[in-house]
Amino acid sequence: MIDSHTHLHLCEPPDAELVEAALAAGVNRIVTVGTTPAGSRQALIAAETFPQVYAAVGCHPGDATGFDDATFAELETLAGHERCVAIGETGLDYYRNRSPAEDQRRAFAAQIELATQLDKPLVIHTRAAEQETLDTLHTRAHSLKVVLHCFSMPERIAECLRQPSWWISFAGNVTFPKAAPLRQAMLRVPAERLLVETDAPYLAPQGFRGKPNQPAYVAHTARALADQRRIGYDELERSIEAAAAALYGW
Numbered sequence: 489m490i491d492s493h494t495h496l497h498l499c500e501p502p503d504a505e506l507v508e509a510a511l512a513a514g515v516n517r518i519v520t521v522g523t524t525p526a527g528s529r530q531a532l533i534a535a536e537t538f539p540q541v542y543a544a545v546g547c548h549p550g551d552a553t554g555f556d557d558a559t560f561a562e563l564e565t566l567a568g569h570e571r572c573v574a575i576g577e578t579g580l581d582y583y584r585n586r587s588p589a590e591d592q593r594r595a596f597a598a599q600i601e602l603a604t605q606l607d608k609p610l611v612i613h614t615r616a617a618e619q620e621t622l623d624t625l626h627t628r629a630h631s632l633k634v635v636l637h638c639f640s641m642p643e644r645i646a647e648c649l650r651q652p653s654w655w656i657s658f659a660g661n662v663t664f665p666k667a668a669p670l671r672q673a674m675l676r677v678p679a680e681r682l683l684v685e686t687d688a689p690y691l692a693p694q695g696f697r698g699k700p701n702q703p704a705y706v707a708h709t710a711r712a713l714a715d716q717r718r719i720g721y722d723e724l725e726r727s728i729e730a731a732a733a734a735l736y737g738w
Contacts, residue, residue, distance in 0.1 A: 489515045489725050490732045491706040492657050493637050493685035496520040497530035499702060506702050507538045513704035516540055521577050521611060523548035525562045535571035544611050546576040550586035552595035560598045567606055573736040575603040576611030577637055583616035600628045609633040609735055618644060633735055638687050642673035649676065655735050657683035660693035660701060663712045671716050679727035684710045
């Protein structure tokens with residue numbers, strides 16, 4: 489199984505413990521995602537240290553305050569690393585508004601440019617900004633592979649699936665009892681475009697709620713997805729591994 493989106497640098501246990509626990513749970517690849525240039529450097533260190541770990545380099549919309557040419561240049565340097573498989577997470581978040589909207593837009597556009605320049609997938613975070621996020625992707629990122637991380641807009645699933653180069657990734661919240669709309673959206677995603685993630689240390693799946701999430705727990709979310717799709721876990725595992733390989737090119 490693959491955890492397509494986690495944040496090792498934000499988790500409390502040491503990376504070695506997290507990777508060991510993930511391997512014991514059958515999780516053989518982990519994509520750890522930078523949310524700032526500093527976090528992206530830490531992600532690359534983890535990817536250099538553990539063969540099971542790959543990095544995504546980016547600036548989260550909540551950390552986009554003051555995003556400028558110097559920030560872009562730093563990300564550009566980090567993104568050229570051989571263990572960097574994607575750009576992001578980036579996008580728009582008007583729910584928490586931790587960064588000014590104009591800074592978020594500038595950082596989003598710059599990271600789309602970087603992904604295009606390097607021909608790497610783009611990892612998207614969006615919250616309370618779905619229409620503008622989708623409009624920006626349609627306008628600026630039409631040539632890119634895109635991952636809609638922690639998918640949260642089930643009412644837009646048909647629109648998202650019309651984009652053949654967009655992958656849909658579900659986190660632990662898809663297992664919550666009140667998340668029936670998310671599960672219905674997940675059932676519509678073709679196997680070749682379906683991913684699963686933890687977003688650790690956030691969004692631990694049902695059964696672990698209230699505890700910090702970790703990459704090992706992606707197996708619990710994946711089992712819930714397999715049950716909902718009425719297929720065996722092994723079949724889901726094979727399809728997710730193939731979908732991730734097609735996306736990240738490893």
